[in-house]
Amino acid sequence: xxxxxxxxxxxxxxxxxxxxxxxxxxxxxxxxxxxxxxxxxxxxxxxxxxxxxxxxxxxxxxxxxxxxxxxxxxxxxxxxxxxxxxxxxxxxxxxxxxxxxxxxxxxxxxxxxxxxxxxxxxxxxxxxxxxxxxxxxxxxxxxxxxxxxxxxxxxxxxxxxxxxxxxxxxxxxxxxxxxxxxxxxxxxxxxxxxxxxxxxxxxxxxxxxxxxxxxxxxxxxxxxxxxxxxxxxxxxxxxxxxxxxxxxxxxxxxxxxxxxxxxxxxxxxxxxxxxxxxxxxxxxxxxxxxxxxxxxxxxxxxxxxxxxxxxxxxxxxxxxxxxxxxxxxxxxxxxxxxxxxxxxxxxxxxxxxxxxxxxxxxxxxxxxxxxxxxxxxxxxxxxxxxxxxxxxxxxxxxxxxxxxxxxxx
Numbered sequence: 001x002x003x004x005x006x007x008x009x010x011x012x013x014x015x016x017x018x019x020x021x022x023x024x025x026x027x028x029x030x031x032x033x034x035x036x037x038x039x040x041x042x043x044x045x046x047x048x049x050x051x052x053x054x055x056x057x058x059x060x061x062x063x064x065x066x067x068x069x070x071x072x073x074x075x076x077x078x079x080x081x082x083x084x085x086x087x088x089x090x091x092x093x094x095x096x097x098x099x100x101x102x103x104x105x106x107x108x109x110x111x112x113x114x115x116x117x118x119x120x121x122x123x124x125x126x127x128x129x130x131x132x133x134x135x136x137x138x139x140x141x142x143x144x145x146x147x148x149x150x151x152x153x154x155x156x157x158x159x160x161x162x163x164x165x166x167x168x169x170x171x172x173x174x175x176x177x178x179x180x181x182x183x184x185x186x187x188x189x190x191x192x193x194x195x196x197x198x199x200x201x202x203x204x205x206x207x208x209x210x211x212x213x214x215x216x217x218x219x220x221x222x223x224x225x226x227x228x229x230x231x232x233x234x235x236x237x238x239x240x241x242x243x244x245x246x247x248x249x250x251x252x253x254x255x256x257x258x259x260x261x262x263x264x265x266x267x268x269x270x271x272x273x274x275x276x277x278x279x280x281x282x283x284x285x286x287x288x289x290x291x292x293x294x295x296x297x298x299x300x301x302x303x304x305x306x307x308x309x310x311x312x313x314x315x316x317x318x319x320x321x322x323x324x325x326x327x328x329x330x331x332x333x334x335x336x337x338x339x340x341x342x343x344x345x346x347x348x349x350x351x352x353x354x355x356x357x358x359x360x361x362x363x364x365x366x367x368x369x370x371x372x373x374x375x376x377x378x379x380x381x382x383x384x385x386x387x388x389x390x391x392x393x394x395x396x397x398x399x400x401x402x403x404x405x406x407x408x409x
Contacts, residue, residue, distance in 0.1 A: 011218040026072040028140045033069040035080075035130035035142040040158045040166060043127070044236040045148040046083040048245075048405060051153060054114060055403040068105045071097035080108060086128055087116050087148070099396040110280030113402075118405065120151050123234060140151070151405065153233050155243040167388035169281055170402060172245070174397055175264045177404035178271035180248045185271065191220045195357070201274030206292035209275065210300065213263035213290060216269050217367070220307050225265070227308035228256035249407060259286045262304035267395055268347070279393040280371075282378060287371045288393070310336065310363055312356050315345060319352050336362040 026109045037043060041064070062181075067080050075098055082091040093108040127145045154172065158164045187199065195215040200208060246254070246261040248268050256263060260279070263286050267277035270290055278289035278299065281368075288302040310333070318325060324331070334342060334361050344350040376381075380389035 005400070018020070019154065024139075025137055026134050026139050030070050031072055031134065031139050032134070033132040033140040033142065033145050035065070035067050035128075035144055037144055037146060038064050038066075040160055040239070042156075042158075042239045043146055044237055044240065045146045045243075046155050047120050047148060047151040047152065048153060048170060048174060049168070050112055051114060051117055051151065051405045054403045064105065065110065066105055067130060067132070068103065069132065069134075070103050071100055072208045074098065074100045075137075076134050078104070078106070079134070079136075080106070080135070081131045082108060083129040083131070084109060085128060086113075087126055088112050088128070101123065108187050118151055119406075120148060122151050123147065126338045130376070137241045138270055147236075149235060149242070150234070150405055151246050152246065152250075153235065153242050155240055155242050159239045165388070167391075169391055170258060170393060170398055172264070172279055172281070172286075172393055173395055173402040174262050174405045175245045175247060175260075176267045176271065176277075177248045177264075177406070178268050179404055180268060182249055182267060182403060182408060183272045185273070186219065186252075190215050193218055193222070199273040202294040206298065209290075209292045210325075212273060213270065213300070213302065214361070214364050216266060217302070217307075217364045220262075220266070220304075220357070220362070221310065221312045222283075223252070223397045224255045224257060224311060224313040225251065225257055225262065225263075225307050226311065227258065227305045228254075229258040230256075231258055239286070245407070248405070257304070257307075259305050266302065266304055271395055274359070276394070278395070280375065280382070281389075281391045281393060282374070282381075283389045287374075289375075293342065300368060301375055304368045306367040306370060309366075310359055312359070315359075316352060316356070333359060338380075 009311050015029040022136070041210050069078070073076075073097060078093075078095045078097055080093040082088065082093075084090045091108060091111045095104070097104050125145060125147050129148065130142045131138060132140045132142075154175070155168045156171075157167055157169075159165045190197075191197065193215060195218055196208075196211055199212060201212075202209060230246075233242050233244050243260070245264065246257060248265055251257045251261050251265045257312060263277075263279045266288055267279060267363050270277040276291040276294075276296060278291070280287050280289050280301075288304050289299045290302065292298045294298050315325065315329060315333075318329060338343070341355075341358050343348065353378060379391055381387050382391065
């Protein structure tokens with residue numbers, strides 16, 4: 001009986017001791033733990049930026065988040081745990097703080113769920129919870145609520161409290177995707193058009209470079225890609241300028257593109273065949289350049305929005321249905337044909353395929369000349385590195401920093 005009584009007393013003592021309130025070793029007020037999101041981005045998370053920088057050799061989102069605290073002891077071990085959410089995995093930051101009373105700031109690199117970021121096509125909100133441990137003792141918990149944007153939304157400029165801007169237009173490169181799985185079949189279709197028989201990059205001189213680009217141009221016309229601007233977004237931030245950009249497959253499937261969408265589409269195919277495209281950005285507009293030689297001494301231009309001047313699929317449909325073109329359609333096409341070509345068409349000596357290629361060639365020539373005057377006018381602005389509104393974004397050079405936003409199945 002004495003043994004039983006002793007056991008009961010022992011259990012009671014253990015239970016009683018476990019119910020005692022935990023005594024904190026470290027005062028949360030003195031530790032003053034804070035978790036913050038970079039104020040430049042105005043509590044808005046841009047999936048496009050996270051995906052574009054994901055493949056760099058360093059933790060590229062470190063400048064987005066920071067934690068600050070005062071060390072309560074010498075050589076204190078800090079552990080910050082960021083809870084998982086719909087968009088991130090559990091993330092742990094661990095550091096040693098050498099001096100008691102000193103203030104420390106660290107930048108945790110969040111482990112994002114990249115497939116979930118790619119799937120975001122609507123804006124929304126998320127919470128990130130930061131739990132602070134010092135020497136294995138939980139000291140404090142902070143929560144950050146962020147608004148996230150669609151992956152199609154590209155930040156162009158973000159501004160601080162004084163209105164000073166940080167240019168982010170180089171993120172356009174993230175939408176150029178030379179690795180897109182559609183491109184292989186597109187290249188096959190281009191060769192079947194008959195304008196060229198092979199893709200050789202720069203191996204056969206500048207004339208062949210232009211022929212390859214013209215073949216891509218003809219493909220875009222045959223595809224029926226037309227101008228359509230959906231650049232506006234619902235972003236509430238007064239500090240950010242952003243733009244909706246279509247991905248390569250969205251341009252392909254919708255057959256719609258604005259100036260930057262079309263530049264991205266053409267540049268993706270050019271990169272795949274070894275050419276060196278350049279996206280020239282001006283206020284409210286962008287057009288394409290490409291080097292005609294490997295040493296990048298000579299550059300040709302291309303106004304990609306001119307694909308909307310002629311709708312080849314509608315011409316082909318009308319001809320297939322009626323065996324001829326309507327007077328209205330013919331009148332629109334006359335200015336793109338030489339007198340000899342028009343005569344050959346009227347006399348039935350030109351096939352519909354020959355007509356399409358003649359129209360495409362004429363429009364390609366126009367698209368090449370169209371931006372030249374504007375480029376010459378603004379050449380000094382492009383050379384001025386202090387003018388962020390005028391930029392020549394060389395895909396090859398920026399690839400070292402910005403990767404394509406991959407098509408995640």
